[in-house]
Amino acid sequence: MTVDRILPTEEAHELLDLTRELATRELAGKADDYERQGEFPREIVRTLGRAGLLGLPYPEADGGAGQPYEVYVQVLEILAGSWLAIAEAVSVHTLACYPVQAHGSESQRKSLPDMLGGELLxxxxxxxxxxxxxxxxxxxxxxxxxxxxxxxxxxxxxxxxxxxxxxxxxxxxxxxxxxxxxxxxxxxxxxxxxxxxxxxxxxxxxxxxxxxxxxxxxxxxxxxxxxxxxxxRIAMEALDAGRLGIAACAVGLAQAAVDHAAAYASERTQFGKPIAAFQGLGFLLADMATQVSAARALLLSAARLKDLGRPFSIEAAKAKLFATDVAMKVTTDAVQVLGGYGYVSDHPVERWFREAKVLQIVEGTNQIQRLVISRSLTSPDAR
Structure with a gap:
């Protein structure tokens, strides 16, 4: 499903269209083979870099694309819906570029065009x-x-x-x-x-x-x-932004699971009608879709705060916490919708279920996110 999006510029719409095209041409159908072989898709990541997707939120003067985080996280969502490892690679690489871009010396910054262009991972x-x-x-x-x-x-x-x-x-x-x-x-x-x-x-x-x-x-x-x-301080600044990236990966993965489960439930028949027509399963799909929309809204709200230059670290923690918990819940439910088919690798929901778990761990476990959020509520200095 293509989610309707309100974006700041026509350029942003074109960028998302380009991302969908690349996802279809470069990513679709390849994940299972790479996952089976345990092979890192370095050339695919390099291709995305040459298309300008590895330096999106950084200034054009440094070799980036000068895009707001609101747009960048939606690019990650699209990539994650096709192949989580690729979206995570983009997110982590973007995180790894931050120290030099924000705090690097003049000599270090000379490498930024190659970093942000993806030639250097x-x-x-x-x-x-x-x-x-x-x-x-x-x-x-x-x-x-x-x-x-x-x-x-x-x-x-x-x-x-x-x-x-x-x-x-x-x-x-x-x-x-x-x-x-x-x-x-x-x-x-x-x-x-x-x-x-x-x-x-x-x-x-x-x-x-x-x-x-x-x-x-x-x-x-x-x-x-x-x-x-x-x-x-450099590490924590980078992680604040990195948590938005992981939240975006979670939303993309969860949306893919919803789409696949809904399509399957519309085609699979039992007792003479599609299983989606049964209220118990239809309501499950409705809850899955609603949770994904809520996670996306929380993510975009945090990204817009960052774009405005306002404090966003607590909202990033909320987005990371909620979106990754949603991804785990939704992929679990997608396996249930498919029944026995969801437990075998013939359908991607089995892989998405396994992948969702790591998103609750990386860039600060969800227990750490809860600690950060709770402290912000009880200690004004922690905000």
Missing amino acids: GAYCLSEPQGGSDAASLTTRATRDATGWTVSGTKAWITHGGQADFYNIFCRTGGAGARGISCLLAAAGSPGLHPQKPERTMGLRSSAPAQIVLDGLHVDADGLVGDENGGF
Whole structure:
């Protein structure tokens, strides 16, 4: 189903039309093979970059497309409806470009056209094996040496690990807590930067995360992004926007599940009529569709706040929380609508069900989102 959208410009409408065309031409029918083989679709991501979809919310002067987040998240929704791994790759890459675009030095920013054009793929290395949600307690350590920094530690659950061309590495350069963290930029292939084998995941097998072992990695002094010990603020700023991206992925996945379930229920007959005609199933479909519309409205509201330059982090947390919970609920219900057929890989709802789960975990678990939201309600300083 094509959802009617009110967009700010004719250019935005054309961009969404282009995205649908690319989704049909480049993505449709390919996900299952890549997922089965566990192969990352690097060339497809590069094609989307050359079409201008990997730098959408960044200024044209930096090599981006200068689009508002309201438009960017709708692009992600369309991509996710065809292939979640691709939409997640776009979202994570957009997140990985943020430190250099917003806080990078003049020399670092020279790489922005290739970053935002997708020729250079990015990874965002914040989480660690023992401290995924407690980012302020990370233990990866960067020690000053004669020409820069020597980094040792392990990063975990890194999307594009082993595939990326550049890595944002958040590491401890000062004392304990959030104020002792810096962001360092390292190129793939740097001595001491060792991507491990991809994790064996429930879903998103074509873009499985990997650990990154940092064993005496040397980063030159000009690899520091922003201020020394100012990396935690960079990380949180990026994650606020990244949560909008994951919410958009969730909405796209859920909408695809609704569409597939509704089509199946309209064609499948039992007791002489389509199963959609039975009130119990028809009402289930109605609730699914309503939940997706509500998630989309919450997402777009948060994106518009960001576009207006107003505080949006709490609304982003709400959108991420609600949209990903909806995706899990709706894909579960879609499997139920299809019955036994929903449990086999002949229909995509089985894959969507497995993929939806990870969206409740990445970019801050939904328990963390609830913590952020609840604190904003009881402590004005947390807003």
